[in-house]
Structures are given as structure tokens and as C-alpha cells.
Amino acid sequence: MIKKVSEIMDVNFLKVGPLDCVSAMKNIALEKNINYFPIVENNKTIGVVTYKELIQAHPNRIAVDAMTKNYSVITHEMSIWEVKSIFEDESADLLIVEKNKKPVGLVTPSLLEKEFQKHFDLLTGLPKTDYILYQAYELIKRENEISIIFIDVNNFGIIDKKYGHVNGDIVLKEIANTLNQHKPEKTYICRFGGDEFVILTPFQVEVTNKIAQELLDIIATKTFCNGFKISISAGISGGRRITGRISDSYSTVLNLINIASLACSQAKMNTDTIRIEISSESMDIA
Amino acid sequence: MGKTYSTKKADIVIRLSEFEMPPMQDVLIVGKKAPIGPEAARRMVDILSPEQYEIIQMDHPVIEAIVIRKSLMNILEQDKLITTIMEEGGKIANDQMIIKAQVNITLEVSKSIEL
Numbered sequence: 001m002i003k004k005v006s007e008i009m010d011v012n013f014l015k016v017g018p019l020d021c022v023s024a025m026k027n028i029a030l031e032k033n034i035n036y037f038p039i040v041e042n043n044k045t046i047g048v049v050t051y052k053e054l055i056q057a058h059p060n061r062i063a064v065d066a067m068t069k070n071y072s073v074i075t076h077e078m079s080i081w082e083v084k085s086i087f088e089d090e091s092a093d094l095l096i097v098e099k100n101k102k103p104v105g106l107v108t109p110s111l112l113e114k115e116f117q118k119h120f121d122l123l124t125g126l127p128k129t130d131y132i133l134y135q136a137y138e139l140i141k142r143e144n145e146i147s148i149i150f151i152d153v154n155n156f157g158i159i160d161k162k163y164g165h166v167n168g169d170i171v172l173k174e175i176a177n178t179l180n181q182h183k184p185e186k187t188y189i190c191r192f193g194g195d196e197f198v199i200l201t202p203f204q205v206e207v208t209n210k211i212a213q214e215l216l217d218i219i220a221t222k223t224f225c226n227g228f229k230i231s232i233s234a235g236i237s238g239g240r241r242i243t244g245r246i247s248d249s250y251s252t253v254l255n256l257i258n259i260a261s262l263a264c265s266q267a268k269m270n271t272d273t274i275r276i277e278i279s280s281e282s283m284d285i286a
Numbered sequence: 287m288g289k290t291y292s293t294k295k296a297d298i299v300i301r302l303s304e305f306e307m308p309p310m311q312d313v314l315i316v317g318k319k320a321p322i323g324p325e326a327a328r329r330m331v332d333i334l335s336p337e338q339y340e341i342i343q344m345d346h347p348v349i350e351a352i353v354i355r356k357s358l359m360n361i362l363e364q365d366k367l368i369t370t371i372m373e374e375g376g377k378i379a380n381d382q383m384i385i386k387a388q389v390n391i392t393l394e395v396s397k398s399i400e401l
Contacts, residue, residue, distance in 0.1 A: 018325075058321045065323020
């Protein structure tokens with residue numbers, strides 16, 4: 001499931017009015033360990049005073065004269081990936097999370113960064129599966145095509161058993177880097193788990209097939225650490241949508257990943273190391 | 287032993303003058319760490335003289351904003367007026383100060399017409 005901002009936001013705040021005094025807020029901040037004071041006037045959030053502003057501002061000042069204006073307001077249903085792109089696109093220092101137009105929490109870049117450490121794979125540096133789910137959701141929302149390439153390293157267990165897990169990890173890291181470097185623009189990659197990777201594309205199956213073939217060729221011709229030669233198998237699903245509205249994008253994408261993983265298993269069973277099975281199943285279109 | 291006497295007295299001085307309306311004259315130059323911020327000043331005069339003053343945020347090392355009587359900007363362009371005020375006010379202001387300024391603008395017009 002894609003994590004919502006409401007699951008990670010800081011709820012340790014206190015709403016104040018525009019004429020509330022900085023010195024009183026400072027006392028509350030110290031006594032109750034509150035770091036944020038959203039300012040609400042006529043049922044609308046007009047600014048926020050953080051601990052930093054409390055330190056800087058003269059104690060006689062009113063809240064509205066101490067607040068930062070460098071903030072944005074978001075809804076509590078926003079995904080953490082959307083929040084990440086807001087921080088990247090805008091120069092906001094913090095985001096106020098609202099539900100029914102009332103502040104219910106706050107998010108800072110450092111809080112988000114802490115959360116995102118959990119969403120990136122430590123070994124390869126690639127994002128985890130929920131990143132692909134979010135990007136697929138965005139593509140579907142914009143009525144784009146989506147297709148999935150499920151990639152599995154052939155005989156990876158042998159590397160671990162024969163050369164040790166340290167060498168296995170190095171190889172996995174190199175494969176991840178290679179796939180990430182050579183995947184085309186507008187495509188997204190994640191480490192699905194173990195020696196499996198998923199690539200999401202906004203293209204139809206023919207283009208996705210070509211991309212997968214190129215990536216398989218690149219991996220097959222590359223020499224990895226200790227002179228290892230590696231091959232990978234891939235399964236493809238999706239990329240056949242012509243018209244129609246997708247009723248449940250989350251289960252649609254999970255279903256596509258599942259179909260692609262089964263197609264990949266079929267490819268692995270084949271004697272060819274480079275083989276792509278294209279699922280004949282179509283997407284669930286409402 | 288003689289008796290001791292002590293007295294206490296208070297002198298009261300009262301100065302009466304007419305209340306200035308509004309109390310902040312034409313311009314306030316507000317320092318970044320001043321005890322009263324520009325919004326507080328604007329809200330204060332808004333109660334006494336509604337919608338007569340405007341806050342202009344400044345990109346200045348020590349001055350946060352200027353609260354200015356709107357009618358002045360009907361006579362002179364905002365940029366010219368602010369530049370002139372800042373040329374003088376900026377020299378004496380520090381980040382803790384609030385400077386009150388009276389600004390009188392006199393327009394002199396001389397025209398010749400053909401008879």
C-alpha cells in the first residue's frame with residue numbers, strides 16, 4: 001500500500017490565533033515540548049510559527065509577525081511520494097497537512113527524509129515497490145499507458161553459494177546500477193526483493209519489449225566483479241490498454257506485477273537465458 | 287529621646303495634549319527584531335483608521351517592512367517614495383528599532399498658457 005502523509009506527519013502542534021503573543025507561545029513550547037504553531041484566522045491557516053521563529057522573534061511580537069510564510073498546505077490523503085515531489089518542486093520549509101480545511105499535522109523535509117530511508121533499498125539504493133505503485137497510480141491518473149517488466153537474475157543462488165554473499169551483494173549492486181543507468185527516460189525502477197527488479201514504463205507492449213530486450217543484452221554482455229558473467233530473465237505485462245477507465249489502479253498494478261513475475265518464471269524455465277514472455281492477459285478495464 | 291516625624295508626599299504632574307490620529311503619522315520603518323512587527327502596527331492603525339495603511343516588505347539586512355499611509359502613494363510613485371524614505375531611514379535604523387516618520391509631499395506646478 002502507498003503510504004499516506006497522515007501516517008508520518010508530526011501531530012505535535014498547537015493552533016494559535018494571529019494576535020497570540022510570542023512569549024506565551026515560547027512558554028508553551030518549552031513546557032509542552034511543542035514545535036509548531038499553525039496560525040488560524042477565520043477558519044483558514046494563514047501561517048505557521050516554528051521553534052526557529054520563536055527563538056528569533058522578539059517576545060513582544062504577535063504570532064502573525066513571527067510566522068514563516070515559506071510553507072504550503074496539503075491534504076491528509078496525499079501520498080508521501082507526492083509530498084516528496086512538492087518539497088523538490090517548491091522551496092517550502094514545511095507543509096501543513098489539512099483535513100476538512102483544518103490543520104491536522106505538519107511535515108518537514110527532515111521528517112520526510114527519515115521516512116524515506118525506509119522506502120529505499122540500502123544495498124542497491126533503488127526505491128522499493130511502493131515507489132512503482134505510486135508512479136503507476138500517477139500514470140493511470142493521467143490516462144497514460146502502463147506496462148511492467150519483471151526482472152529476475154538467473155542462477156543467482158549459485159553466486160551466493162559458490163562465491164559467498166558478499167560477492168553476491170556486489171553483483172546485485174552492479175546489476176541495479178546497470179539497469180538504473182540504462183533504463184530509458186520516463187521509466188521507473190525498483191528492487192522488488194532478493195534478486196528481482198521491476199521496471200514500470202508508460203509505453204505499449206512493443207516498446208516495452210524492446211526496452212527489456214536491450215536491458216537483457218546489456219547485462220549479458222557486461223562483465224561483473226570477479227569476472228562474473230550474468231544473465232537475467234524478464235516477464236512483461238500490461239501495455240495493451242486502448243481506452244477505458246481503470247476502476248482500481250492499486251490492484252491493477254499489483255495484478256500486472258504478478259502477471260509479469262509469472263511470465264518471468266516461464267522465461268526462466270526455458271533454456272534460453274534471454275527470453276521474454278509477454279502475458280496474454282489484459283488489464284482490468286472498467 | 288525626642289519624637290521622630292516622617293512624611294510621605296507625591297507630586298503629580300499632568301500633561302494634556304490632543305490624541306494624534308492616527309498615532310503613527312505617515313510612515314513606520316520596522317526593524318527585523320523590533321518588539322512590534324509590521325502586521326501588529328497595521329492592525330493597530332486599521333482599528334483606528336481603517337484601510338489607510340499598507341505594509342511593504344523590504345529586502346534589507348535590518349529593516350523588515352515599511353508601514354505607509356496609502357494616500358502618499360497617490361501623490362508619488364511607490365518605488366520613488368520607498369527609495370527616498372529608505373535612503374534616509376535606512377542610515378539610522380537598526381534591527382531592533384521602529385522609526386516613525388512624517389512625510390510631507392508638496393507638489394509645485396507652474397504652467398504658462400497662451401493668451
